[in-house]
Amino acid sequence: SQQGEEDPQALSIQEGENATMNCSYKTSINNLQWYRQNSGRGLVHLILIRSNEREKHSGRLRVTLDTSKKSSSLLITASRAADTASYFCATVSMDSSYKLIFGSGTRLLVRP
Amino acid sequence: EAGVTQSPTHLIKTRGQQVTLRCSPISGHTSVYWYQQALGLGLQFLLWYDEGEERNRGNFPPRFSGRQFPNYSSELNVNALELEDSALYLCASSLGLGGYGYTFGSGTRLTVV
Numbered sequence: 410s411q412q413g414e415e416d417p418q419a420l421s422i423q424e425g426e427n428a429t430m431n432c433s434y435k436t437s438i439n440n441l442q443w444y445r446q447n448s449g450r451g452l453v454h455l456i457l458i459r460s461n462e463r464e465k466h467s468g469r470l471r472v473t474l475d476t477s478k479k480s481s482s483l484l485i486t487a488s489r490a491a492d493t494a495s496y497f498c499a500t501v502s503m504d505s506s507y508k509l510i511f512g513s514g515t516r517l518l519v520r521p
Numbered sequence: 522e523a524g525v526t527q528s529p530t531h532l533i534k535t536r537g538q539q540v541t542l543r544c545s546p547i548s549g550h551t552s553v554y555w556y557q558q559a560l561g562l563g564l565q566f567l568l569w570y571d572e573g574e575e576r577n578r579g580n581f582p583p584r585f586s587g588r589q590f591p592n593y594s595s596e597l598n599v600n601a602l603e604l605e606d607s608a609l610y611l612c613a614s615s616l617g618l619g620g621y622g623y624t625f626g627s628g629t630r631l632t633v634v
Binding site for chain 1: 554564621622623625626628
């Protein structure tokens with residue numbers, strides 16, 4: 410079963426613009442991770458944020474986490490056509506099951 | 522360093538047949554996870570193996586099974602294939618238990634006809 414929902418389901422922007430994707434989850438978490446998937450192939454790990462962190466940066470990526478609202482956001486700044494992909498958030502719960510539970514994903518299209 | 526490798530990349534099977542998918546984790550990773558990504562259903566957790574043992578199982582019928590070998594590679598077996606088993610099957614490995622990002626393979630695309 411899915412942990413939560415991602416919003417929006419699809420996003421189309423112009424190259425150079427910023428893209429923001431949101432993720433909500435249901436249970437208490439150990440950490441939250443973001444992944445990218447190109448053309449229905451394997452997922453690439455982008456960034457991990459722990460439950461005691463509020464914000465994290467990696468290159469053009471900025472992730473925030475609000476555990477009180479059980480939500481996270483991924484911001485991609487100065488987007489490029491190569492950023493076109495599906496983006497998924499995934500959570501590791503506090504129950505020590507250690508498995509990643511994925512959200513439904515956001516399809517991002519960056520127009521050149 | 523080699524990534525997570527999966528084989529085969531594509532597979533076509535007939536309903537009722539059996540299939541075996543293979544996964545080799547990154548060297549040093551002892552945990553292997555299997556996910557199913559069916560069209561329109563997102564990524565569903567299937568199985569987790571660590572140190573040769575099945576540690577957790579998703580909400581899938583018993584005809585989905587697997588094992589992990591002493592070298593930490595893993596197999597996913599699906600018996601009595603059904604049309605709805607058509608999906609991308611992804612394997613991932615991890616350095617530690619839950620506190621690290623997972624590295625995914627490119628997947629096996631299974632089509633059941």
